[in-house]
Amino acid sequence: MKPEVNEILTGVLGAVMTDIAPHLPGGYSQGSMSMIALLMIFAAQEYDRAADVRARENAAMRALFADVTGKGAGAVPDPDLRARLQKAANEADESLKVSVLNASNSTLKELLIELHMLAEESDAPWAKAADEMIWALLAEFTAARHLDIPAM
Amino acid sequence: MIDDLATRFAAYFAHERPECENVQVTDVMRIHGGASRETYRMNVTYLLSGRPREERLILRRDPESSLIETERSTEVGGLLAFQESEVPVPRIDFLETDPKWLDRPFFVMEEIGASAAGRIFQPDPYGAHRQKVGERFWKILGHIHAARIEELDLSCEFDVPDESHVAALDHWEGVIDEDELEPQPLVRAAIRWLRRNPPLPPGRLTMVHGDYRHGNFLVNDEGDITAILDWEMCHLGDPLEDVAWALDAIWGVPGDHPGSMIPAGEGLRLWSKVSGLAIDPAALFWWRVFAAVKGMAIWISSAREFAEARNMDPVIAFCGWYPAQVHSEVLIELMKEARSP
Numbered sequence: 171m172k173p174e175v176n177e178i179l180t181g182v183l184g185a186v187m188t189d190i191a192p193h194l195p196g197g198y199s200q201g202s203m204s205m206i207a208l209l210m211i212f213a214a215q216e217y218d219r220a221a222d223v224r225a226r227e228n229a230a231m232r233a234l235f236a237d238v239t240g241k242g243a244g245a246v247p248d249p250d251l252r253a254r255l256q257k258a259a260n261e262a263d264e265s266l267k268v269s270v271l272n273a274s275n276s277t278l279k280e281l282l283i284e285l286h287m288l289a290e291e292s293d294a295p296w297a298k299a300a301d302e303m304i305w306a307l308l309a310e311f312t313a314a315r316h317l318d319i320p321a322m
Numbered sequence: 323m324i325d326d327l328a329t330r331f332a333a334y335f336a337h338e339r340p341e342c343e344n345v346q347v348t349d350v351m352r353i354h355g356g357a358s359r360e361t362y363r364m365n366v367t368y369l370l371s372g373r374p375r376e377e378r379l380i381l382r383r384d385p386e387s388s389l390i391e392t393e394r395s396t397e398v399g400g401l402l403a404f405q406e407s408e409v410p411v412p413r414i415d416f417l418e419t420d421p422k423w424l425d426r427p428f429f430v431m432e433e434i435g436a437s438a439a440g441r442i443f444q445p446d447p448y449g450a451h452r453q454k455v456g457e458r459f460w461k462i463l464g465h466i467h468a469a470r471i472e473e474l475d476l477s478c479e480f481d482v483p484d485e486s487h488v489a490a491l492d493h494w495e496g497v498i499d500e501d502e503l504e505p506q507p508l509v510r511a512a513i514r515w516l517r518r519n520p521p522l523p524p525g526r527l528t529m530v531h532g533d534y535r536h537g538n539f540l541v542n543d544e545g546d547i548t549a550i551l552d553w554e555m556c557h558l559g560d561p562l563e564d565v566a567w568a569l570d571a572i573w574g575v576p577g578d579h580p581g582s583m584i585p586a587g588e589g590l591r592l593w594s595k596v597s598g599l600a601i602d603p604a605a606l607f608w609w610r611v612f613a614a615v616k617g618m619a620i621w622i623s624s625a626r627e628f629a630e631a632r633n634m635d636p637v638i639a640f641c642g643w644y645p646a647q648v649h650s651e652v653l654i655e656l657m658k659e660a661r662s663p
Contacts, residue, residue, distance in 0.1 A: 197363075201354020205636035212643060272504070279505035286511055305661065308508045312650045319443065319644065 176214035183210050212317050223314045224271035228263055230307055231278040235259040238285065238300050245296035251284055282307075324350045327362065327424065331381065334423045335366060338416060342368035342375075353380075354637070359394065359554070360385050363433060378433035379415065384426040385633065394419075398429050399478035400553030403529060408465040410549050437540035437548040440581070442573065447536070447582055451545025456583030457592060458547045459539070463568060464596025466550075467528040467561035474529060486559040487521055491612065494619040501619075501626040509618045512611055512653050515660055521605035524560040528597075532556045534564045536573045536581025561599060565590070566609035571655075572617060572648045611660065614653045621646035 173181065191203045236259035238245050239252055246252040258281055263274055282304065289300040328347040336345040349365040359382040366377045384394055395417065404411045412431040419427040440447030440455075448455040483489035495513055498506065532555025540549040568589075573581045580586055590601060625642030627633040 196351075198352035198354045202636050205640045208644065209636060209639055276504050279507050282507045283505055283510050286507060287514065290511075290514060304507075304511075305657070308511070309654050309658075312508065312647075312654050315647055316651065317644055317647050 174217070176217045179210045179214040179217070183207055183214075186210070208319065211320065215317060219314070220268050221266045221271060224268065224275050225263060225266060226314065227307075227311050228271060228274055228278055230310070231282055232259045232261065234300075234303055234307060235278075235281065235285070237303070238296065241296050245294070245300075246285070246288065248288065251281075251288065255281060255285065324352070324362075327381075328364065330424055331364065332366075334416075334418065335368075339368075342370055344369045359383060359397075378435065379430050380412070380433050381424075381428055381430050383424055383428035386426070394427055394429055394554070395478045396480075396556060397552075397554040399476060399480070400529070400531065400556035401431065402477045403474045404466070404469070404550075405475075407469070409462055409469075410547060411553075412549050412551075434540050434549045437542045439538065439540055439551070440536055442537045445582070448541065448545065451541070452579075452583050454545040455541055455547060456579075456581075456589060458545075459536075459568075459581065459583055460589035460592040461596045462539075462547060462550060463531075463534055463564060464593045466531055466534070467564070467593075467597040467599060469529060471527060471529060471558055480529075480556075480558045482527065482558055485520075486524060486527060486563070487516075487608065487612070490559055490563060490616070491516055494612075494616045497619040498615075498622055501623040503622070503626055503629060506618070506622070508650055508653055508657075509615060509622075512615050512657055515657065516608065516611055516615065519608060519660075521560075521562070521608035522602050524562065524605075525599055527558050528561045530557050530559040530561065530563050532564070532567075534568050535570070536568075536583065560605075560609065561597065562601070562606050562609040563612065565593060565601070566606060566613040567616070569610060570613045570617065571652050572645055607656075607660070611653070611656050614649045614656060617649040618646060618653070621649065 186203065186207055191200060191207070194200050194203055235255040239256045239259060246255060258278060261274070263271055265271075285300065286304045289297040289304065291297075328350045331350075332345045332347040335347070336342060339345075345366065345368045347364055347366050349363070351363045353361040353363055362381045362383070364379050364381060366379055368375055382394065382397070398414055398417050401411045401414050405413065412434055414429065414431050416428075416430040418424075418429065421427065446452065481489070491513065498509060498513075531550070531553060533552045534550070538550070538552040539547050540551065542548050569580045569586055578586050580589065583589070593599075594601060621641055621643075624638050625646065628639045628642050
């Protein structure tokens, strides 16, 4: 589709800011329009990357789970959690629809939290390594969702 | 809707002030940014002993749903505690909980004239007055914390926490438990760190404003801070909670100038001098991590409000998205520091 959604949002934004907002009464209406403009800017940024961000996060968490559970029975001593991590590591996203990616993203993040808690409570070498890897992932995930805000 | 509000508030005003005749309410305008309450500016004219009078008032009405679920009595309680003090606050005129007047509870305070709040995204909101505003900002916070709670005129009951950091963390973790729409591995990890690394207790409990920051006070053209606003999260607790919140990077820290005012170190020295309180660096760091977690709790709540169509104000959608991202980035940096040897 041309123009792309992000192009439409940023294009329409110009009309909102120059043709519509100045004619609104001050106070609440203009403030709300500024918020709407910012949301359009963010939506434009998110449109292009939304599926990519989520698919990468899901793949990275599955790779972590595979790595941790692949170290043998010494790692993740809880058999139930280990089995669920292994199962999740072997799954794949069946669609790149954001709603589908979000659903598996939530499931994987629940597991990530459980794994992180376990790693924090253990002195074993695998746990320290897992803790480091999880923090590295959290930093990556956060950076990938960064939003640029223009000077207003 | 605005006309209806004017008519109904005029009736309320006349009822509360029977000595006033011919009460007229005009120029009602909703103000943007009161994310926790609907905020309106209005002009009230009346005759008192036959003489014409005029008052500019601010009305804060409970919304059907809000960013922060707070009791208006808490906000009014904070404002009343500092009337006629070193802490500039608006005069409170009415607190009404009976919904028969305006459908929902509300309170009314004087409008502080010729003043404005600094805008969050403005690169240099105080311009040539940044030094004066910054110094006053930190001194006023010092005055809030210098006040002995047993000497404050507290109109509403505030809980006295046994351990202020535990009470604060329990509260905001509870908000996250209740409102999160998706798992929060970063926030949960930060909360566990906070639990494992408790701060030293405060030297004494103080009134905590709860949202003391750039954007929540009014400044006039001379650079005087004319009012500290938004007391809806005030409570008794550790004063470092306010200090850390004011320092938070989300309010803009160009070159380590919180709120685009004066350098953090200078502000902290002024605060210590006025409050008479020392700062334990480890405790302050704990409260800075806490501030980001508390922020996340507020933004998570906001996201839920919007997602469930309980409040479709664009500012609620914005708060659920952008500040949550910023506070995630803040948390990553703070936790990097926390984990470094």
